[in-house]
Amino acid sequence: MRTQVCITVDVEFSISGAFADPIGRQPAGPVSATCPVDDASSGLDFILDTLERHGLRGVFFVEVLNTCYFGDPPMETIARYIRDRGHDVQMHLHPCWIMFSQPDWRTLVESGAPTDSLAGMDEKRLEELLTAGLAVFTRWRLPRPCAFRAGNLQVDAKIYPILKRLGIPLSSNIGLGAYRPEDPGLHLAGGRHWIDGVLELPVASHRYFNFGSYERWKTFTVIGTGADEAAEILRAAAKSNASPVTVLTHPSEFVKKTAADYDSLRVNVLSRNRLQKLCEFLSNHQDEFEVTTFSKSLPAWTAHEGTINPSWRITPLAIAKRLIENHLTVS
Numbered sequence: 277m278r279t280q281v282c283i284t285v286d287v288e289f290s291i292s293g294a295f296a297d298p299i300g301r302q303p304a305g306p307v308s309a310t311c312p313v314d315d316a317s318s319g320l321d322f323i324l325d326t327l328e329r330h331g332l333r334g335v336f337f338v339e340v341l342n343t344c345y346f347g348d349p350p351m352e353t354i355a356r357y358i359r360d361r362g363h364d365v366q367m368h369l370h371p372c373w374i375m376f377s378q379p380d381w382r383t384l385v386e387s388g389a390p391t392d393s394l395a396g397m398d399e400k401r402l403e404e405l406l407t408a409g410l411a412v413f414t415r416w417r418l419p420r421p422c423a424f425r426a427g428n429l430q431v432d433a434k435i436y437p438i439l440k441r442l443g444i445p446l447s448s449n450i451g452l453g454a455y456r457p458e459d460p461g462l463h464l465a466g467g468r469h470w471i472d473g474v475l476e477l478p479v480a481s482h483r484y485f486n487f488g489s490y491e492r493w494k495t496f497t498v499i500g501t502g503a504d505e506a507a508e509i510l511r512a513a514a515k516s517n518a519s520p521v522t523v524l525t526h527p528s529e530f531v532k533k534t535a536a537d538y539d540s541l542r543v544n545v546l547s548r549n550r551l552q553k554l555c556e557f558l559s560n561h562q563d564e565f566e567v568t569t570f571s572k573s574l575p576a577w578t579a580h581e582g583t584i585n586p587s588w589r590i591t592p593l594a595i596a597k598r599l600i601e602n603h604l605t606v607s
């Protein structure tokens with residue numbers, strides 16, 4: 277059986293310093309997802325074009341609560357565009373955006389930025405926010421999402437029974453290199469895991485350094501994973517039978533800002549190369565790997581038990597090669 281891979285993309289707008297400087301700055305809308313360089317969409321379209329050139333489909337987690345500031349149309353247009361190109365559109369949510377539903381938000385943020393974490397939030401509030409997110413999908417007249425991803429990959433176990441109750445069967449809320457939940461039951465490095473009736477598919481993560489009880493983890497992002505590291509993780513996943521390997525990226529990874537806003541962007545050559553090489557590897561090894569989406573694999577995944585919690589290691593040589601790539605790539 278082929279090892280499955282999911283390329284997941286969080287599509288979100290940027291607060292862009294508006295909480296720190298509510299008078300002088302404002303959130304950045306579609307430009308923070310399309311990331312134009314010389315009028316070419318070098319974020320979202322670069323990802324879509326690259327996937328499609330290799331015959332692959334991605335899973336796009338589209339952020340819903342930005343609608344509190346921007347209204348429905350800007351992200352609706354983007355979500356529909358992704359869906360019309362044949363990719364998965366699922367629900368992503370950053371709770372900080374709810375602040376903009378308060379007319380006096382500029383005064384309220386003077387005492388500090390609002391939380392952007394779903395971890396530690398009480399059940400009632402969690403359910404309200406998730407319900408508000410689903411209502412956005414309904415207003416957008418898009419199919420109800422079958423999967424959810426929390427902003428910053430920050431959750432605790434309270435979210436799973438609520439997702440189940442709201443009829444969301446899949447989640448991808450965990451990435452140990454990005455955030456390590458307090459609950460050791462959520463220390464999941466990849467594969468598929470049933471938690472209170474919801475199937476969690478963590479972003480693939482591996483421990484790349486440990487000394488005694490001290491350890492460092494890395495999550496499989498496109499920008500942060502060298503070509504050899506990616507190949508090693510994929511090969512290790514094939515051996516461990518813990519699939520899918522869930523990869524994470526964001527449109528903004530493919531550009532570099534030359535100022536605080538999105539007015540003057542330039543292409544991030546390193547990230548572009550890494551996505552191209554990853555897609556090339558996957559399309560050249562279709563006998564071993566199958567790139568799938570959450571909606572496509574939902575019936576098969578939910579008909580089965582989960583997988584083991586994998587423990588993948590990367591060779592020091594692959595890490596060294598990434599560091600050299602980082603250093604040598606001129607962009």
Ligand SMILES: [Zn+2]
Nearest residue numbers: 286288427428
């Ligand atoms: Zn996000």
